[in-house]
Amino acid sequence: MAFQVEVAAPGADRLGECPLWDEREAMLWWVDSRWPAVKRLDPASGAVMMLVLPEVVGSIAFRERGGLIAATKSGIHFLDAAGGALARAIHWAEALRAARLAQARETTMANTRTAAPQPELIHPGVRKYLQEIGL
Numbered sequence: 001m002a003f004q005v006e007v008a009a010p011g012a013d014r015l016g017e018c019p020l021w022d023e024r025e026a027m028l029w030w031v032d033s034r035w036p037a038v039k040r041l042d043p044a045s046g047a048v049m050m051l052v053l054p055e056v057v058g059s060i061a062f063r064e065r066g067g068l069i070a071a072t073k074s075g076i077h078f079l080d081a082a083g084g085a086l087a088r089a090i091h092w093a094e095a096l097r098a099a100r101l102a103q104a105r106e107t108t109m110a111n112t113r114t115a116a117p118q119p120e121l122i123h124p125g126v127r128k129y130l131q132e133i134g135l
Contacts, residue, residue: 009041009048018059029068031057038070038079051081078128 008019014034021028028041032050036057040049056073063069068079 008043009039011039011048013039020060020062022062024066029060031060031070033057036072038068038081040081051079 008028013030013032016030016032016039018033019028019030022040026043028043029038030041031038033056035050036053036055038051038053038057038060041047042049053070053072057070058073059071060079061069063078068081070077070079
């Protein structure tokens with residue numbers, strides 16, 4: 001059996017991987033883990049959108065409620081596809097990390113609330129995450 005392979009999105013990925021088809025929006029998503037970036041192809045127009053991330057990204061997945069979750073060098077994050085912002089999705093190990101890493105003491109949920117006591121001061125993606133987890 002012979003297979004025919006076509007390039008879906010010609011470009012200059014450093015290391016393109018983790019392609020996912022979004023049935024809801026009819027878009028192809030993937031990561032360029034070494035850029036680092038998350039990319040989306042609109043097959044109807046051929047347009048490619050790129051969200052540059054602050055750290056290496058290994059994979060992405062769709063969330064049931066919409067949006068993306070990204071596995072990055074520092075952990076699992078909700079990804080705001082509109083603005084490219086990351087919000088940490090897993091906070092259960094904060095105390096353990098803080099005991100081992102000084103910088104982890106600065107990135108707790110309590111510190112987020114202290115630094116931005118008014119909801120409008122928190123990035124919309126982070127604010128949505130805080131609402132989802134009941135904070």
